[in-house]
Amino acid sequence: MSTQKTTDRLIAAAAPIFAEKGYRETTVAEICEAADANIAAVNYHFGDKANLYAEVWKFLTAAAKAAFPIPENHLEVGAEQWLRLFLRSRLECIFCEDTAGLCPKLIFKEMNERTPKHEELFLSYLKPNRIRVRNAVHDFIGQEIEETQLDLLTQNFMGVHISLNAGYQKHKNDPLHLHKFSKFQNIRPLIDQVETFALGGLKEVRKSLNS
Amino acid sequence: MSTQKTTDRLIAAAAPIFAEKGYRETTVAEICEAADANIAAVNYHFGDKANLYAEVWKFLTAAAKAAFPIPENHLEVGAEQWLRLFLRSRLECIFCEDTAGLCPKLIFKEMNERTPKHEELFLSYLKPNRIRVRNAVHDFIGQEIEETQLDLLTQNFMGVHISLNAGYQKHKNDPLHLHKFSKFQNIRPLIDQVETFALGGLKEVRKSLNS
DNA sequence: GGCAGTTTCAAACGCTTATTTGAAATAATT
């Protein structure tokens, strides 16, 4: 039995389970078992399962932010540099194997599950970041561009790390070899390559908008 | 009451529901109601819910393939051209609004749900395509490249349409404006832009591998 | 030590949902 308080044990135990299986497929029974707590502990301490889930989000997003910090926006370092920093930060987080690494997994699971807290989590944790990226992309393009086209481009840029996360998560039955991205391999050149791809895409679009 | 056979009505009714809500959140009760069939119809005709789900996959992947056909592989048209055709085919399918358009939605839902048929569906419908893309990307790069790097690049390329699909599916609470990609808008320039992004990324990586 | 407040516990409740059942209705076959 750990010396932590029960609430902390529950959050810590729930995090990897929610990140692995998503909200719906995770049972409070298994969380309580993993936390060495009684079946009623979740409801007693958090009211219900959904509130615990929201606490896990708070916990993991904070962990990820602390582990891979980046400038608040692109104004100080410039659009291109900030986009690079953003992408690298996300990629390192995806491939890291400690608590912070659970954050992308959790987000990925939430992406196509409609949990009771979806709206709230989305607005609190995802939307602000997305707007920052959009602004940086806008600045990077540096010229007139349709709203829709800018949104599309932002989605494409974000998609680079999002889909990589997705592919990485399912490594067990991936037909390719993404599971080789492990701590046993030097991921630097891989991250470099992804950066090249993403920025290359942005540049090509910028170029096409000029002509 | 339709004149179709009950099995066909069940598949046709189940397709949009599974595509919208995923396997787990879909109940056989609502499928039967939508198909104007009795609650026991699914088990009688398909054995269980999972088998009906597999039939829906068969049905929708066939519909998508028929609606947006592409050459079997890149050997006839060349790697770059085939990759363009592949991407366009996928994008048009994502944005189309009839039955074929349900296929990407279904795939998207399956992506992070572990349904009883996951392995089987993955091997039958997803893996072969992925290998074709990988081969085309390999050819496009046209030089020595690490296995892992090639897989990564393939994932990046695939990710362009996958994440776009993801973003499009959740248009309702998307903080940006992806929901504007509707039939009321001319999607041609948007598809062009995505193509520019994806191919631009590939070219930049190819260039970097040369140096 | 005694007491109030807090936390833990095992059992039970209530709800949802996939599946089964056995009879009734319908279709096919002779």
Place this chain on the structure above:
DNA sequence: AATTATTTCAAATAAGCGTTTGAAACTGCC
């Protein structure tokens, strides 16, 4: 028309799971 096979039906079954409950154990305070 009669018999058999197939399909439909409403009700029942069974299992999973979030939540509640009320008693027991524990903690801090006087």
